[in-house]
Amino acid sequence: KNQVEQSPQSLIILEGKNCTLQCNYTVSPFSNLRWYKQDTGRGPVSLTIMTFSENTKSNGRYTATLDADTKQSSLHITASQLSDSASYICVVNAGNMLTFGGGTRLMVKP
Amino acid sequence: EAGVTQSPTHLIKTRGQQATLRCSPISGHTSVYWYQQALGLGLQFLLWYDEGEERNRGNFPPRFSGRQFPNYSSELNVNALELEDSALYLCASSLEKVRRWGEQYFGPGTRLTVT
Numbered sequence: 001k002n003q004v005e006q007s008p009q010s011l012i013i014l015e016g017k018n019c020t021l022q023c024n025y026t027v028s029p030f031s032n033l034r035w036y037k038q039d040t041g042r043g044p045v046s047l048t049i050m051t052f053s054e055n056t057k058s059n060g061r062y063t064a065t066l067d068a069d070t071k072q073s074s075l076h077i078t079a080s081q082l083s084d085s086a087s088y089i090c091v092v093n094a095g096n097m098l099t100f101g102g103g104t105r106l107m108v109k110p
Numbered sequence: 111e112a113g114v115t116q117s118p119t120h121l122i123k124t125r126g127q128q129a130t131l132r133c134s135p136i137s138g139h140t141s142v143y144w145y146q147q148a149l150g151l152g153l154q155f156l157l158w159y160d161e162g163e164e165r166n167r168g169n170f171p172p173r174f175s176g177r178q179f180p181n182y183s184s185e186l187n188v189n190a191l192e193l194e195d196s197a198l199y200l201c202a203s204s205l206e207k208v209r210r211w212g213e214q215y216f217g218p219g220t221r222l223t224v225t
Contacts, residue, residue, distance in 0.1 A: 041198065042218050043114070089152070097155065097166070102151065102152035103152055
Protein backbone atom coordinates (compact mmCIF):
# COMPACT_ATOMS: atom_id res chain seq x y z
CA LYS A 1 0.00 0.00 0.00
CA ASN A 2 1.38 3.42 -0.97
CA GLN A 3 2.00 5.54 2.10
CA VAL A 4 3.66 8.84 2.94
CA GLU A 5 4.53 9.51 6.57
CA GLN A 6 5.61 12.93 7.80
CA SER A 7 7.24 13.98 11.04
CA PRO A 8 6.90 15.77 13.26
CA GLN A 9 3.13 16.32 13.17
CA SER A 10 3.63 19.81 14.55
CA LEU A 11 6.53 22.06 15.33
CA ILE A 12 6.97 25.40 17.06
CA ILE A 13 10.12 27.43 16.46
CA LEU A 14 11.27 30.98 17.09
CA GLU A 15 11.57 33.45 14.26
CA GLY A 16 15.01 33.34 12.69
CA LYS A 17 15.69 29.72 13.63
CA ASN A 18 16.14 26.84 11.19
CA CYS A 19 14.08 23.67 11.09
CA THR A 20 13.89 20.38 9.21
CA LEU A 21 10.77 18.45 8.31
CA GLN A 22 10.88 14.77 7.44
CA CYS A 23 9.02 12.63 4.90
CA ASN A 24 9.25 8.83 4.52
CA TYR A 25 7.43 7.09 1.73
CA THR A 26 6.62 3.63 0.47
CA VAL A 27 5.21 4.61 -2.90
CA SER A 28 5.87 2.52 -5.97
CA PRO A 29 6.60 3.16 -8.73
CA PHE A 30 8.25 6.45 -7.81
CA SER A 31 7.97 9.29 -10.28
CA ASN A 32 8.69 12.43 -8.30
CA LEU A 33 8.23 14.03 -4.88
CA ARG A 34 6.89 17.48 -4.10
CA TRP A 35 6.75 19.63 -1.03
CA TYR A 36 3.72 21.89 -0.74
CA LYS A 37 3.05 24.77 1.61
CA GLN A 38 -0.54 25.19 2.72
CA ASP A 39 -1.66 28.26 4.59
CA THR A 40 -4.64 27.73 6.88
CA GLY A 41 -7.87 27.44 4.92
CA ARG A 42 -6.13 27.77 1.55
CA GLY A 43 -5.04 25.41 -1.19
CA PRO A 44 -1.51 23.94 -1.23
CA VAL A 45 1.18 25.70 -3.24
CA SER A 46 4.13 23.78 -4.66
CA LEU A 47 7.55 24.63 -3.19
CA THR A 48 9.84 22.10 -4.85
CA ILE A 49 9.73 19.02 -7.00
CA MET A 50 12.38 16.32 -7.02
CA THR A 51 12.92 13.41 -9.38
CA PHE A 52 14.66 10.11 -8.70
CA SER A 53 18.07 11.44 -9.74
CA GLU A 54 18.01 14.65 -7.72
CA ASN A 55 19.48 14.83 -4.22
CA THR A 56 18.99 18.47 -3.35
CA LYS A 57 16.88 21.33 -4.63
CA SER A 58 16.52 24.82 -3.24
CA ASN A 59 13.81 27.46 -3.50
CA GLY A 60 14.92 30.52 -1.61
CA ARG A 61 15.09 29.66 2.08
CA TYR A 62 13.61 26.20 1.41
CA THR A 63 15.93 23.29 0.62
CA ALA A 64 14.60 19.83 -0.10
CA THR A 65 16.68 16.66 -0.09
CA LEU A 66 15.84 13.24 -1.44
CA ASP A 67 17.38 9.86 -0.72
CA ALA A 68 15.72 7.48 -3.15
CA ASP A 69 17.52 4.47 -1.66
CA THR A 70 16.09 4.94 1.82
CA LYS A 71 12.91 6.58 0.46
CA GLN A 72 13.30 9.63 2.62
CA SER A 73 13.00 13.33 1.94
CA SER A 74 13.50 16.37 4.10
CA LEU A 75 12.58 20.03 3.84
CA HIS A 76 14.93 22.44 5.53
CA ILE A 77 13.77 25.98 6.25
CA THR A 78 16.50 28.51 6.93
CA ALA A 79 16.10 31.72 8.95
CA SER A 80 12.40 31.16 9.51
CA GLN A 81 9.93 34.01 9.18
CA LEU A 82 6.48 34.47 10.68
CA SER A 83 5.01 33.91 7.22
CA ASP A 84 6.47 30.40 7.19
CA SER A 85 3.72 29.39 9.65
CA ALA A 86 1.72 26.87 7.64
CA SER A 87 1.29 23.17 6.99
CA TYR A 88 3.94 21.52 4.84
CA ILE A 89 2.80 18.54 2.85
CA CYS A 90 4.96 15.91 1.20
CA VAL A 91 3.39 14.42 -1.93
CA VAL A 92 4.76 11.44 -3.85
CA ASN A 93 3.74 10.84 -7.44
CA ALA A 94 3.45 7.25 -8.63
CA GLY A 95 2.99 8.34 -12.24
CA ASN A 96 -0.77 8.21 -12.21
CA MET A 97 -1.84 9.11 -8.72
CA LEU A 98 -0.57 11.31 -5.95
CA THR A 99 -0.14 10.08 -2.39
CA PHE A 100 -0.25 12.82 0.23
CA GLY A 101 1.42 12.85 3.61
CA GLY A 102 -0.51 14.08 6.62
CA GLY A 103 1.56 17.24 6.77
CA THR A 104 3.65 18.99 9.40
CA ARG A 105 2.06 22.02 10.99
CA LEU A 106 4.76 24.64 11.58
CA MET A 107 4.26 27.63 13.81
CA VAL A 108 6.90 30.36 13.85
CA LYS A 109 6.73 32.60 16.90
CA PRO A 110 8.26 36.07 17.28
CA GLU B 111 -3.47 34.05 -15.82
CA ALA B 112 -6.31 33.22 -13.45
CA GLY B 113 -5.75 30.30 -11.11
CA VAL B 114 -8.15 27.57 -10.10
CA THR B 115 -11.31 29.09 -8.65
CA GLN B 116 -13.85 27.46 -6.38
CA SER B 117 -17.26 28.48 -5.15
CA PRO B 118 -18.69 29.02 -2.70
CA THR B 119 -15.94 29.86 -0.21
CA HIS B 120 -18.03 28.63 2.67
CA LEU B 121 -21.11 26.43 2.75
CA ILE B 122 -23.21 25.52 5.74
CA LYS B 123 -25.71 22.66 5.46
CA THR B 124 -27.66 20.49 7.81
CA ARG B 125 -27.41 16.73 8.06
CA GLY B 126 -29.28 14.94 5.28
CA GLN B 127 -29.15 17.84 2.84
CA GLN B 128 -27.24 17.95 -0.43
CA ALA B 129 -24.25 20.16 -1.16
CA THR B 130 -22.94 21.30 -4.55
CA LEU B 131 -19.43 22.63 -4.90
CA ARG B 132 -18.02 24.16 -8.06
CA CYS B 133 -14.58 24.43 -9.57
CA SER B 134 -13.18 26.24 -12.59
CA PRO B 135 -9.76 24.99 -13.71
CA ILE B 136 -6.92 27.05 -15.11
CA SER B 137 -7.62 27.92 -18.72
CA GLY B 138 -6.42 25.09 -20.96
CA HIS B 139 -6.35 22.47 -18.20
CA THR B 140 -8.50 19.46 -18.97
CA SER B 141 -8.08 17.45 -15.78
CA VAL B 142 -9.85 18.32 -12.54
CA TYR B 143 -9.27 16.60 -9.22
CA TRP B 144 -11.30 16.80 -6.03
CA TYR B 145 -9.85 16.24 -2.57
CA GLN B 146 -11.30 16.24 0.93
CA GLN B 147 -9.26 17.62 3.81
CA ALA B 148 -10.92 17.07 7.16
CA LEU B 149 -9.67 19.17 10.05
CA GLY B 150 -6.23 18.03 11.13
CA LEU B 151 -6.04 15.31 8.48
CA GLY B 152 -4.21 14.98 5.18
CA LEU B 153 -5.73 15.37 1.75
CA GLN B 154 -7.85 12.42 0.66
CA PHE B 155 -8.37 11.89 -3.06
CA LEU B 156 -12.04 11.95 -4.07
CA LEU B 157 -12.47 12.12 -7.83
CA TRP B 158 -10.56 12.75 -11.04
CA TYR B 159 -12.22 14.01 -14.22
CA ASP B 160 -10.62 14.44 -17.59
CA GLU B 161 -12.21 15.39 -20.88
CA GLY B 162 -15.64 15.14 -19.33
CA GLU B 163 -15.27 11.63 -17.97
CA GLU B 164 -14.65 10.24 -14.51
CA ARG B 165 -11.22 8.59 -14.65
CA ASN B 166 -10.79 7.47 -11.07
CA ARG B 167 -12.36 7.82 -7.67
CA GLY B 168 -11.06 7.44 -4.15
CA ASN B 169 -12.42 5.33 -1.34
CA PHE B 170 -15.56 7.35 -0.74
CA PRO B 171 -19.23 6.25 -0.78
CA PRO B 172 -21.40 6.76 -3.88
CA ARG B 173 -23.13 9.75 -2.31
CA PHE B 174 -20.02 11.65 -3.35
CA SER B 175 -20.36 12.26 -7.06
CA GLY B 176 -19.62 14.87 -9.62
CA ARG B 177 -19.29 15.77 -13.24
CA GLN B 178 -17.17 17.75 -15.62
CA PHE B 179 -18.72 20.10 -18.12
CA PRO B 180 -17.66 20.73 -21.75
CA ASN B 181 -15.77 23.86 -20.63
CA TYR B 182 -13.82 21.59 -18.18
CA SER B 183 -15.34 23.17 -15.08
CA SER B 184 -16.52 20.67 -12.54
CA GLU B 185 -19.11 20.13 -9.88
CA LEU B 186 -18.88 17.97 -6.77
CA ASN B 187 -22.14 16.81 -5.24
CA VAL B 188 -22.46 15.34 -1.79
CA ASN B 189 -25.84 13.79 -1.02
CA ALA B 190 -27.32 12.85 2.34
CA LEU B 191 -24.77 14.96 4.20
CA GLU B 192 -23.30 13.56 7.38
CA LEU B 193 -21.54 15.47 10.15
CA GLU B 194 -18.20 13.89 9.23
CA ASP B 195 -18.46 15.40 5.74
CA SER B 196 -17.45 18.71 7.30
CA ALA B 197 -14.12 19.52 5.69
CA LEU B 198 -12.20 21.72 3.29
CA TYR B 199 -12.85 20.50 -0.25
CA LEU B 200 -10.02 21.29 -2.61
CA CYS B 201 -10.10 21.26 -6.37
CA ALA B 202 -6.96 21.01 -8.48
CA SER B 203 -6.38 21.10 -12.21
CA SER B 204 -3.65 19.97 -14.55
CA LEU B 205 -2.73 19.73 -18.21
CA GLU B 206 -3.09 16.25 -19.63
CA LYS B 207 0.41 16.28 -21.03
CA VAL B 208 1.96 16.90 -17.64
CA ARG B 209 -0.59 14.95 -15.66
CA ARG B 210 1.75 12.03 -15.13
CA TRP B 211 4.33 14.51 -13.85
CA GLY B 212 1.96 15.25 -11.02
CA GLU B 213 1.73 18.94 -11.80
CA GLN B 214 -1.48 19.99 -10.11
CA TYR B 215 -2.56 23.49 -9.23
CA PHE B 216 -4.91 23.87 -6.30
CA GLY B 217 -7.81 26.22 -5.74
CA PRO B 218 -8.49 27.97 -2.44
CA GLY B 219 -11.05 25.39 -1.38
CA THR B 220 -14.65 25.36 -0.17
CA ARG B 221 -15.18 24.99 3.55
CA LEU B 222 -18.24 22.78 4.07
CA THR B 223 -19.77 22.70 7.50
CA VAL B 224 -22.52 20.18 8.27
CA THR B 225 -24.59 20.85 11.37
